[in-house]
Amino acid sequence: MAGTAGTPGTPRVLRAMNDRAALDLLLEHGPLSRTRIGKLTGLSKPTASQLLARLEAAGLVLAGGTTEGRPGPGAQLYEVNPAAAYAAGIDVTPDRVLAAVADVTGRTVGRYELPTPGRRAVTPVVRQVTDALDGAVKAAGLARDDVHRLVIGTPGAFDPGTGRLRYASHLPGWHSPTLLDELAAALPMPVEYENDVNLAAVAEQRLGAARGHEDFVLLWNQEGLGAALVLGGRLHRGWTGGAGEVGFLPVPGAPLVRKVSRTGSGGFQELAGSQALAGLARELGVADVPSGPYTEVAAALVARAARADADDDPHRRLLQTYATRLATGLASLVSVLDPELVVLSGTSLTAGGEALRDLVRDELEELAASRPRLAVGDVTEHPVLRGALESALATTRDEVFDTSR
Template sequence: MTTVDPGTPTWMRTHNDRTAFRLLLEHGPLSRSKLGKLSGLSKPTAGAMIQRLEKVGLIEAMGEVAATRGPNATVYGVRRDVMTGVAISILADTIEAVLTDPVDSDRPVVVLPVAGVERSPEHDVSAAIDAACSAAGVARSSVSVVAVGVQAAVDVASDELSFTDTLPGWPQSGARRRIEEATGMTVILDNDVNLAAIAERALGVTRDAESFAYFWIGEGLGVGIDIDGDIQRGTSGSAGEIGYLEVPRSAAALDPDAADFTDLLGGPAVAALVGSPGRPLREALDRVAADEPAWTSVADRVALALAPIVALLDPASIVLGGPTGVAGGDGLSALVQHRIDGVQYPRSDVHGARPHIAVRASTTGSESILLGARQVLVAHIRARLEAAIVA
């Protein structure tokens, strides 16, 4: 990356241009006068910043606004096509994808079935890129980076995946490398629940939370751990893989056959609890109302699964997400809140601190993983573009 010496005219121009670029991303298209006011710089300086950013192809004129006096003012905005990426969510039965750009424009989300399809990291991701570009009417050549959410623990440093039982055709080692070699693009690979937690922090109910645990309840289970806006992934990327944790003895009262928390609260268990044993989880959840008495049994199991999370992390907030958390909504979160507030310790002589933890339902919907991948992509694209600005 090109560097410039602080205090020199070149450094000052670079600093000003990067400031202008950030303001245009934050506020949308701006006139020279408005950019000057927001940046605290003069109109001539703002005009020079616009001229330089337009010259290097980062911004373009996007129309005019009526001026209080004199001719209408031209407004300038960041070009959507200057750099694009594709956000991808690899699910058990489908692949979701959407094109993303520096201003995070709304683009159509595509859903690709995977049944009977050849599976591999490069095939899955390439197919998703092609579909997202086609839906958005954008050439694949404009894409330079992809962010991919997978149902697995991701060790970024070693490029290794673990807990990959829902990723047929994906190897334990080298998945990111294979995608990069096949596509020629930068690849950001992350755990699906971590991405859902990123979406919740940016767009959901935890925007102002000091810390929170995002509990994904779906076919499988996982926890995204956010502390002051940073996702805690652990040494090998396996932090939060609670589904494979052995259940405590007290779980026998709820399900004597459950060996781990996935047995207790995963897709088949919840489908049975809501009166649709043997049905796919989403289909079962569609058939049950939010006030169904079965949610009481689900809440008992959620509270039990949350006990180690509360004990180890003591988060300010817990978000219930994934298909079951979203379907249960505020009703399920209220039931779980009641159980968390009334926790009793097995030892009668122990008087522990009462947890003051807010339990809330996720508000990012069924595409939370994709939303998180979009957030990661937008931040990456903006950082790369800004780093390239050298006056």
């Protein structure tokens, strides 16, 4: 085969492509035999054997157990070496910084939560991040230098033009113009930043309800109400990173707010955000509204309402009214973007399950011309953190699994 090593079509590049295909198959299916890898990749047995020997020598795969249940000796099984690389994710809210470390297979090996209560950042943000990361690294039995890449998810978004966090004035300490430089200086690994709702969409696209979908909207309702827009398989972030900040969207029936200055100050947020649920429940005659943090109260009310059957039950009226309010804002997104799928995520939506999903779908059909499929999010355990890990792992695998380097 003619050409210079490293150019398209040369043996080196083809080997690297086959290596990556085999590694991806091992990640997807778990331990596989040489014969099975050969069948799935279309490679001959000798070529598959050479490939596995090469990956084992590079520390990327391990020879594990053997196949069972067939006559004769079992075939050797191979799996991705979990210790080939590690990646980390951090989920930031006003109340806590949650960090986790995953091995290259995606298994979480360490997690740590750092409470950050209060309206002022008592501990500097850089220290919060490093303390949370170090806690997760220690829980994993690793050192900070073992982490290949870190992705941090926050409300709002860092403006690519200024480097400052926008749309998240409720996050104390995170608005310094030098913050990103300070974090880069304090951490030994590459660091990326992403909007929290965007990361929830990454989690759903890779692991959950949006797998296989190139065009979808994720509607999020938890601490705040927002959306993630995935168009052509890629996140659409907007010019300043603010695409999907639908909490500020003016909608019928909501107060008109002329100054956007804080979380929850927009029309859609006031109409259907988590903090509106307790007041709405009381207006509709729900007698036993629980007390506590508004996110927990909202999820409890929605879960209880989803179990109500009788149309005259105040809880049922709450679910119907909530669905109408959600559809009122969602109709604008659907009308402009015409997505294939809408994923409902965040505790104030997933708590309603299919009952809420069906009501929102029916209301949306009355308000918008297009008819996207609606699905309840599958990734319900720390979806922002899971998305941060998946994002960090994707880049880490691209680098570590590239055997042409």
